[in-house]
Amino acid sequence: MCRMDAKEKAKEALRRFEVGNSLSCLPALPKASVLIPLFVRGGELHVLLTVRSPQLRSNAGEVCFPGGKYEPEDRDEIETALREAEEEIGLLPDQVEVVCRLWPMVTKRGLLVTPVVAFIEESFRARPNPDEVSDVFTVPLGFFTQAHEHTCYALATLPGFVHFFMYLDPASGKRREIWGLTALLAIVVAAVALEKKPAFTTGFDVENPLAYFQRSLDLWISKL
16 A cells, blocks of 8 residues: 555545534533644554653653644644644644544543544654653554554443553663553554454444444433
8 A cells, every 4th residue: 555545545534524513512621732743654444642741740650642632822722732742743734634633532631632643744853841751652553453562341330441561662672561551542543544453342333433422421410
C-alpha cells in the first residue's frame, strides 16, 4: 500500500464516526480534549504518544496523548486539543490535519474527554515542554490490534474492560506501559482506521464503537 493510499483510506474510515453537533447535548461536566496524531511511515500508520512529566500532580509518568482541559477562550474541542498539543510538544496547528472528533468518554474523575483524530507529517520532531512531558515516542497503529503484549480486566461499575499494553520502543529500548483511556482510544482508532478487528476481547463492537461510548456516558449521566 502506498503512502497516500494508507492515509486516505484511514481518513475515509475515521470520518464515518465524526460526532458533529451531537456534542452540544452532552452534560455540563468539566471538559478536556486529546489529540491522537497519526502519520504514515513506510506505508504503515503510526501514532504519536507522550509520557507525562514525573513532577505533575496527577497521572505523573503515565503514557498519554497530547491534551488537556478546556479553557474559556477555546472555541471548541478541536481548539483545546490543538492548543494543548502546541504547549506540550511544539506541534503547531498548521502542522495538523484534523480528521474527526470521536465520541467523548468520562474519566473516573468525572472529566469529559473528547478525542480529536488528526494526521501530522512523518518529519515532525517534537519539542517536549519539560514541565508537562518527559518523553515522546511513536507506535505502529496496528500494534493496538495484536494480542501480543496485551492484557485486560473487566470493570465492575462500567461496561467494557481496562486494557494494558507493554510496548518495547525500538528507538530508545524502553518498555512503555500503555493502559486505561489511552489504550482504549488507541484500540478504537486502530480498529476503525485499519478496518481490522483486534485479536482480543475489546468490550465493544468494533464495527460500532460509538455505541459503547454512548452507553458509558449514559451510565455517568444516570449518576448525576
